[in-house]
Amino acid sequence: MLDSLGTLQRTHYCGKLRAGDADKDVVLMGWVHRRRDLGTLLFIDLRDRSGLAQIVFNKEQHAAAHARAEELRAEFVVAVIGRVVKRQKPNPELASGEVEIIASELRILNTAKTPPFVVEDEVAATEETRLRYRYLDLRRPGPARNLALRHRIFLEIRRAMDEMGFYEVETPVLTRSTPEGARDYLVPSRVHPGQFYALPQSPQIFKQILMISGLDRYFQIVKCFRDEDLRADRQPEFTQLDLEISFPTQDTVFGVIERVMERACAAAGVAAKGPFRRMEYREAIRRYGSDKPDLRFGCELADLTRYFAQTTFRVFEEDGAGGWTAVHHRDPHRFTRSAGESPGATKTI
Numbered sequence: 001m002l003d004s005l006g007t008l009q010r011t012h013y014c015g016k017l018r019a020g021d022a023d024k025d026v027v028l029m030g031w032v033h034r035r036r037d038l039g040t041l042l043f044i045d046l047r048d049r050s051g052l053a054q055i056v057f058n059k060e061q062h063a064a065a066h067a068r069a070e071e072l073r074a075e076f077v078v079a080v081i082g083r084v085v086k087r088q089k090p091n092p093e094l095a096s097g098e099v100e101i102i103a104s105e106l107r108i109l110n111t112a113k114t115p116p117f118v119v120e121d122e123v124a125a126t127e128e129t130r131l132r133y134r135y136l137d138l139r140r141p142g143p144a145r146n147l148a149l150r151h152r153i154f155l156e157i158r159r160a161m162d163e164m165g166f167y168e169v170e171t172p173v174l175t176r177s178t179p180e181g182a183r184d185y186l187v188p189s190r191v192h193p194g195q196f197y198a199l200p201q202s203p204q205i206f207k208q209i210l211m212i213s214g215l216d217r218y219f220q221i222v223k224c225f226r227d228e229d230l231r232a233d234r235q236p237e238f239t240q241l242d243l244e245i246s247f248p249t250q251d252t253v254f255g256v257i258e259r260v261m262e263r264a265c266a267a268a269g270v271a272a273k274g275p276f277r278r279m280e281y282r283e284a285i286r287r288y289g290s291d292k293p294d295l296r297f298g299c300e301l302a303d304l305t306r307y308f309a310q311t312t313f314r315v316f317e318e319d320g321a322g323g324w325t326a327v328h329h330r331d332p333h334r335f336t337r338s339a340g341e342s343p344g345a346t347k348t349i
Contacts, residue, residue, distance in 0.1 A: 008079055008107065015051020019098040021084045026101060028053060029109070031139065032076045033119065042069045046080060049144055054087070054100040055080050061102070068106045075112035075119065075136075081105040149268060154221055156267040157241060160260050166217040166243065171206035173223070178205060183227035185236075199225035207244040219243040254278070
Protein backbone atom coordinates (compact mmCIF):
# COMPACT_ATOMS: atom_id res chain seq x y z
CA MET A 1 0.00 0.00 0.00
CA LEU A 2 2.78 2.42 0.97
CA ASP A 3 6.12 2.64 -0.80
CA SER A 4 9.52 3.07 0.90
CA LEU A 5 8.88 6.81 1.32
CA GLY A 6 5.50 6.26 2.94
CA THR A 7 3.60 7.43 -0.17
CA LEU A 8 0.29 5.78 -1.03
CA GLN A 9 0.77 3.62 -4.13
CA ARG A 10 -1.87 2.29 -6.51
CA THR A 11 -2.08 -1.50 -6.59
CA HIS A 12 -4.70 -2.18 -9.29
CA TYR A 13 -6.53 -0.55 -12.20
CA CYS A 14 -10.29 -0.14 -11.78
CA GLY A 15 -11.34 -2.02 -14.90
CA LYS A 16 -8.91 -4.90 -14.32
CA LEU A 17 -10.49 -6.27 -11.13
CA ARG A 18 -12.10 -9.70 -11.45
CA ALA A 19 -13.70 -12.34 -9.25
CA GLY A 20 -10.27 -13.83 -8.65
CA ASP A 21 -9.27 -10.65 -6.81
CA ALA A 22 -11.90 -11.16 -4.10
CA ASP A 23 -10.63 -10.71 -0.51
CA LYS A 24 -7.61 -8.67 -1.67
CA ASP A 25 -6.77 -5.32 -0.12
CA VAL A 26 -6.36 -2.75 -2.91
CA VAL A 27 -5.58 0.89 -3.55
CA LEU A 28 -7.40 2.43 -6.50
CA MET A 29 -6.90 5.91 -7.92
CA GLY A 30 -8.97 7.71 -10.49
CA TRP A 31 -11.87 10.05 -11.21
CA VAL A 32 -15.37 9.96 -9.73
CA HIS A 33 -17.59 8.98 -12.62
CA ARG A 34 -20.94 8.69 -10.87
CA ARG A 35 -22.21 9.03 -7.28
CA ARG A 36 -25.29 7.44 -5.69
CA ASP A 37 -26.22 8.26 -2.08
CA LEU A 38 -28.61 5.81 -0.39
CA GLY A 39 -28.14 7.11 3.15
CA THR A 40 -26.23 4.48 5.07
CA LEU A 41 -24.65 3.25 1.85
CA LEU A 42 -22.96 5.54 -0.65
CA PHE A 43 -21.78 4.22 -4.01
CA ILE A 44 -19.36 5.75 -6.47
CA ASP A 45 -18.17 4.49 -9.83
CA LEU A 46 -14.44 5.15 -9.95
CA ARG A 47 -12.93 5.55 -13.42
CA ASP A 48 -9.45 5.25 -14.85
CA ARG A 49 -8.30 4.42 -18.38
CA SER A 50 -9.04 0.71 -17.90
CA GLY A 51 -12.71 1.20 -17.01
CA LEU A 52 -14.93 1.47 -13.94
CA ALA A 53 -15.05 -0.09 -10.49
CA GLN A 54 -17.88 0.23 -7.97
CA ILE A 55 -16.84 1.54 -4.56
CA VAL A 56 -19.11 1.09 -1.52
CA PHE A 57 -18.93 3.38 1.53
CA ASN A 58 -20.77 1.85 4.50
CA LYS A 59 -21.55 4.34 7.27
CA GLU A 60 -21.88 1.62 9.91
CA GLN A 61 -18.54 -0.04 9.07
CA HIS A 62 -16.34 2.96 8.14
CA ALA A 63 -18.01 6.16 9.29
CA ALA A 64 -15.05 8.45 8.58
CA ALA A 65 -14.68 7.23 5.00
CA HIS A 66 -18.44 7.56 4.47
CA ALA A 67 -18.45 11.13 5.79
CA ARG A 68 -15.57 12.01 3.50
CA ALA A 69 -17.35 10.41 0.51
CA GLU A 70 -20.34 12.73 1.00
CA GLU A 71 -18.13 15.54 -0.31
CA LEU A 72 -17.50 13.80 -3.62
CA ARG A 73 -18.77 15.18 -6.92
CA ALA A 74 -18.22 14.26 -10.57
CA GLU A 75 -14.57 14.29 -11.72
CA PHE A 76 -13.05 14.61 -8.24
CA VAL A 77 -9.68 12.84 -8.21
CA VAL A 78 -9.48 10.36 -5.35
CA ALA A 79 -7.56 7.45 -3.86
CA VAL A 80 -9.58 4.61 -2.30
CA ILE A 81 -8.26 1.98 0.09
CA GLY A 82 -10.47 -1.04 0.61
CA ARG A 83 -11.13 -4.74 0.15
CA VAL A 84 -12.48 -6.47 -2.95
CA VAL A 85 -15.65 -8.53 -2.44
CA LYS A 86 -17.92 -10.38 -4.83
CA ARG A 87 -21.12 -8.59 -5.71
CA GLN A 88 -24.43 -10.24 -4.86
CA LYS A 89 -25.81 -9.11 -8.23
CA PRO A 90 -23.02 -8.90 -10.84
CA ASN A 91 -23.25 -6.15 -13.45
CA PRO A 92 -22.63 -7.74 -16.87
CA GLU A 93 -22.16 -4.32 -18.48
CA LEU A 94 -18.92 -3.74 -16.57
CA ALA A 95 -15.71 -5.70 -17.05
CA SER A 96 -15.25 -5.49 -13.27
CA GLY A 97 -18.93 -6.12 -12.66
CA GLU A 98 -18.40 -9.32 -10.63
CA VAL A 99 -16.83 -7.42 -7.73
CA GLU A 100 -16.99 -4.21 -5.73
CA ILE A 101 -14.69 -2.56 -3.20
CA ILE A 102 -15.70 -1.96 0.40
CA ALA A 103 -13.85 1.28 1.15
CA SER A 104 -12.10 1.72 4.49
CA GLU A 105 -10.34 4.98 3.65
CA LEU A 106 -10.83 7.77 1.12
CA ARG A 107 -8.36 10.46 0.17
CA ILE A 108 -9.46 13.35 -2.03
CA LEU A 109 -6.45 14.20 -4.18
CA ASN A 110 -8.13 17.06 -6.03
CA THR A 111 -11.54 18.64 -6.32
CA ALA A 112 -13.21 19.63 -9.58
CA LYS A 113 -15.67 22.20 -10.83
CA THR A 114 -18.88 20.99 -12.42
CA PRO A 115 -17.79 19.83 -15.90
CA PRO A 116 -19.35 21.52 -18.96
CA PHE A 117 -20.53 18.13 -20.23
CA VAL A 118 -20.92 14.62 -18.85
CA VAL A 119 -17.90 12.39 -19.40
CA GLU A 120 -19.69 9.59 -21.26
CA ASP A 121 -19.72 8.16 -24.78
CA GLU A 122 -22.87 10.03 -25.81
CA VAL A 123 -22.60 13.77 -25.17
CA ALA A 124 -24.75 16.66 -26.35
CA ALA A 125 -21.89 19.16 -26.23
CA THR A 126 -20.80 20.85 -29.44
CA GLU A 127 -17.48 20.00 -31.04
CA GLU A 128 -16.17 23.46 -30.15
CA THR A 129 -16.92 22.83 -26.47
CA ARG A 130 -15.36 19.37 -26.54
CA LEU A 131 -12.19 20.74 -28.17
CA ARG A 132 -11.99 23.60 -25.69
CA TYR A 133 -12.11 21.05 -22.86
CA ARG A 134 -10.11 18.43 -24.70
CA TYR A 135 -8.74 16.91 -21.49
CA LEU A 136 -12.33 16.08 -20.48
CA ASP A 137 -13.27 14.82 -23.92
CA LEU A 138 -10.33 12.38 -23.87
CA ARG A 139 -11.63 10.89 -20.62
CA ARG A 140 -14.65 9.58 -22.51
CA PRO A 141 -14.48 5.85 -23.40
CA GLY A 142 -14.66 6.40 -27.18
CA PRO A 143 -11.71 8.78 -27.64
CA ALA A 144 -9.69 6.82 -25.06
CA ARG A 145 -10.28 3.60 -27.00
CA ASN A 146 -9.20 5.30 -30.23
CA LEU A 147 -5.91 6.39 -28.70
CA ALA A 148 -5.31 2.89 -27.30
CA LEU A 149 -6.07 1.38 -30.73
CA ARG A 150 -3.69 3.81 -32.42
CA HIS A 151 -0.97 2.77 -29.97
CA ARG A 152 -1.51 -0.95 -30.67
CA ILE A 153 -1.48 -0.45 -34.44
CA PHE A 154 1.72 1.62 -34.35
CA LEU A 155 3.36 -0.91 -32.04
CA GLU A 156 2.49 -3.76 -34.40
CA ILE A 157 3.78 -1.80 -37.41
CA ARG A 158 7.10 -1.28 -35.61
CA ARG A 159 7.33 -4.98 -34.77
CA ALA A 160 6.61 -5.96 -38.37
CA MET A 161 9.17 -3.52 -39.75
CA ASP A 162 11.81 -4.73 -37.30
CA GLU A 163 11.19 -8.34 -38.31
CA MET A 164 11.75 -7.37 -41.95
CA GLY A 165 15.10 -5.75 -41.16
CA PHE A 166 14.11 -2.07 -41.13
CA TYR A 167 15.79 0.50 -38.88
CA GLU A 168 13.63 3.25 -37.42
CA VAL A 169 15.48 6.55 -37.87
CA GLU A 170 14.19 9.91 -36.68
CA THR A 171 14.79 12.70 -39.19
CA PRO A 172 14.92 16.50 -38.62
CA VAL A 173 11.74 18.57 -38.50
CA LEU A 174 13.44 21.93 -39.07
CA THR A 175 15.01 21.72 -42.51
CA ARG A 176 15.53 23.67 -45.71
CA SER A 177 12.76 24.11 -48.25
CA THR A 178 12.62 21.53 -51.04
CA PRO A 179 10.41 21.61 -54.16
CA GLU A 180 7.49 19.24 -53.65
CA GLY A 181 3.78 19.12 -54.29
CA ALA A 182 2.59 21.79 -51.87
CA ARG A 183 3.76 24.94 -50.11
CA ASP A 184 6.01 24.59 -47.08
CA TYR A 185 5.24 25.83 -43.62
CA LEU A 186 8.00 28.28 -42.70
CA VAL A 187 9.52 28.87 -39.27
CA PRO A 188 11.50 32.12 -38.78
CA SER A 189 15.02 31.75 -37.41
CA ARG A 190 15.86 33.83 -34.34
CA VAL A 191 19.64 33.57 -34.75
CA HIS A 192 19.54 34.25 -38.51
CA PRO A 193 17.13 37.20 -38.98
CA GLY A 194 15.31 37.19 -42.31
CA GLN A 195 15.88 33.46 -42.85
CA PHE A 196 13.48 30.58 -42.33
CA TYR A 197 13.36 26.89 -41.67
CA ALA A 198 10.80 24.76 -43.51
CA LEU A 199 8.73 21.98 -41.99
CA PRO A 200 9.13 18.80 -44.09
CA GLN A 201 6.36 17.68 -46.43
CA SER A 202 8.02 14.25 -46.20
CA PRO A 203 11.50 13.02 -45.18
CA GLN A 204 12.44 12.62 -48.85
CA ILE A 205 16.00 14.02 -48.76
CA PHE A 206 16.89 12.39 -45.46
CA LYS A 207 15.80 8.88 -46.38
CA GLN A 208 17.71 9.11 -49.67
CA ILE A 209 20.81 10.08 -47.66
CA LEU A 210 20.24 7.02 -45.47
CA MET A 211 20.09 4.73 -48.50
CA ILE A 212 23.27 6.26 -49.97
CA SER A 213 24.87 5.69 -46.56
CA GLY A 214 24.19 1.96 -46.85
CA LEU A 215 21.49 1.65 -44.18
CA ASP A 216 19.57 -0.50 -46.68
CA ARG A 217 16.12 -0.38 -45.01
CA TYR A 218 14.67 2.60 -43.16
CA PHE A 219 11.24 3.42 -41.77
CA GLN A 220 9.65 6.08 -39.64
CA ILE A 221 6.16 6.89 -38.38
CA VAL A 222 6.52 10.57 -39.07
CA LYS A 223 4.70 13.90 -39.02
CA CYS A 224 4.42 15.68 -42.37
CA PHE A 225 3.36 19.28 -42.96
CA ARG A 226 1.84 20.71 -46.14
CA ASP A 227 0.50 24.24 -46.44
CA GLU A 228 -2.42 23.49 -48.73
CA ASP A 229 -6.17 23.82 -48.74
CA LEU A 230 -8.21 21.20 -46.94
CA ARG A 231 -9.64 18.38 -49.04
CA ALA A 232 -11.57 15.23 -48.28
CA ASP A 233 -8.38 13.21 -47.82
CA ARG A 234 -5.83 15.94 -46.99
CA GLN A 235 -5.03 18.15 -44.04
CA PRO A 236 -2.11 20.44 -43.19
CA GLU A 237 -0.57 18.09 -40.61
CA PHE A 238 -0.72 14.32 -40.83
CA THR A 239 1.17 11.17 -39.84
CA GLN A 240 2.42 8.61 -42.33
CA LEU A 241 4.45 5.44 -42.40
CA ASP A 242 7.51 6.45 -44.41
CA LEU A 243 10.01 3.86 -45.64
CA GLU A 244 12.83 3.36 -48.09
CA ILE A 245 14.49 0.18 -49.42
CA SER A 246 17.77 -0.26 -51.28
CA PHE A 247 17.79 -2.42 -54.44
CA PRO A 248 14.04 -3.22 -54.36
CA THR A 249 11.80 -4.68 -56.99
CA GLN A 250 8.14 -3.77 -57.32
CA ASP A 251 7.19 -7.06 -55.66
CA THR A 252 9.55 -6.27 -52.76
CA VAL A 253 7.67 -3.06 -52.01
CA PHE A 254 4.27 -4.70 -52.37
CA GLY A 255 5.33 -7.55 -50.10
CA VAL A 256 6.48 -5.20 -47.34
CA ILE A 257 3.31 -3.11 -47.42
CA GLU A 258 1.06 -6.17 -47.53
CA ARG A 259 2.75 -7.64 -44.46
CA VAL A 260 2.48 -4.35 -42.59
CA MET A 261 -1.20 -4.05 -43.48
CA GLU A 262 -1.89 -7.63 -42.37
CA ARG A 263 -0.34 -6.96 -38.97
CA ALA A 264 -1.87 -3.50 -38.51
CA CYS A 265 -5.35 -4.74 -39.42
CA ALA A 266 -4.97 -7.73 -37.07
CA ALA A 267 -4.17 -5.30 -34.23
CA ALA A 268 -7.48 -3.56 -35.02
CA GLY A 269 -9.35 -6.87 -35.04
CA VAL A 270 -9.73 -7.01 -38.83
CA ALA A 271 -8.58 -10.03 -40.85
CA ALA A 272 -6.63 -9.01 -43.98
CA LYS A 273 -4.72 -11.69 -45.87
CA GLY A 274 -2.22 -10.91 -48.62
CA PRO A 275 -1.36 -10.90 -51.40
CA PHE A 276 -3.86 -8.13 -52.10
CA ARG A 277 -5.52 -7.52 -55.42
CA ARG A 278 -3.41 -5.43 -57.80
CA MET A 279 -4.59 -3.21 -60.62
CA GLU A 280 -2.59 -1.23 -63.15
CA TYR A 281 -3.09 2.52 -63.30
CA ARG A 282 -4.41 2.39 -66.87
CA GLU A 283 -7.04 -0.19 -65.97
CA ALA A 284 -8.12 1.73 -62.86
CA ILE A 285 -8.63 4.95 -64.86
CA ARG A 286 -10.46 3.14 -67.67
CA ARG A 287 -12.84 1.28 -65.37
CA TYR A 288 -13.29 3.71 -62.47
CA GLY A 289 -11.89 7.10 -63.51
CA SER A 290 -9.66 7.15 -60.42
CA ASP A 291 -6.28 5.76 -59.42
CA LYS A 292 -7.69 4.86 -55.99
CA PRO A 293 -11.08 3.30 -56.75
CA ASP A 294 -13.40 1.97 -54.08
CA LEU A 295 -13.94 -1.64 -55.17
CA ARG A 296 -16.54 -2.50 -52.51
CA PHE A 297 -19.53 -1.58 -54.68
CA GLY A 298 -18.49 -2.70 -58.15
CA CYS A 299 -19.67 0.55 -59.75
CA GLU A 300 -17.69 0.87 -62.97
CA LEU A 301 -17.86 3.52 -65.65
CA ALA A 302 -19.98 2.82 -68.72
CA ASP A 303 -19.24 4.29 -72.17
CA LEU A 304 -22.40 6.06 -73.38
CA THR A 305 -20.93 7.92 -76.36
CA ARG A 306 -22.82 5.95 -78.99
CA TYR A 307 -26.15 6.59 -77.27
CA PHE A 308 -25.66 10.35 -77.56
CA ALA A 309 -24.11 10.41 -81.03
CA GLN A 310 -27.19 12.03 -82.64
CA THR A 311 -28.33 14.11 -79.69
CA THR A 312 -29.20 17.81 -80.06
CA PHE A 313 -28.60 18.42 -76.36
CA ARG A 314 -25.90 21.09 -76.36
CA VAL A 315 -23.71 19.63 -73.62
CA PHE A 316 -23.23 16.36 -75.48
CA GLU A 317 -23.33 17.92 -78.91
CA GLU A 318 -20.23 19.99 -78.10
CA ASP A 319 -18.25 17.21 -76.46
CA GLY A 320 -19.65 14.11 -78.09
CA ALA A 321 -16.53 13.58 -80.17
CA GLY A 322 -14.48 13.14 -77.02
CA GLY A 323 -16.76 10.54 -75.51
CA TRP A 324 -18.61 10.51 -72.22
CA THR A 325 -19.06 7.85 -69.56
CA ALA A 326 -21.72 7.75 -66.88
CA VAL A 327 -20.81 7.52 -63.22
CA HIS A 328 -23.20 4.90 -61.86
CA HIS A 329 -23.07 5.87 -58.20
CA ARG A 330 -23.81 8.90 -56.01
CA ASP A 331 -24.96 11.35 -58.69
CA PRO A 332 -26.93 10.08 -61.71
CA HIS A 333 -26.50 13.44 -63.50
CA ARG A 334 -22.72 13.36 -63.42
CA PHE A 335 -20.73 12.36 -66.48
CA THR A 336 -17.01 11.77 -66.92
CA ARG A 337 -15.05 12.75 -69.99
CA SER A 338 -13.18 9.72 -71.34
CA ALA A 339 -10.98 11.59 -73.83
CA GLY A 340 -9.74 15.10 -74.47
CA GLU A 341 -9.62 16.01 -70.77
CA SER A 342 -7.63 14.81 -67.79
CA PRO A 343 -8.74 11.41 -66.44
CA GLY A 344 -11.68 11.72 -64.12
CA ALA A 345 -12.80 15.14 -65.37
CA THR A 346 -16.52 15.53 -64.68
CA LYS A 347 -19.42 17.65 -65.77
CA THR A 348 -22.77 18.02 -64.02
CA ILE A 349 -25.91 18.48 -66.06
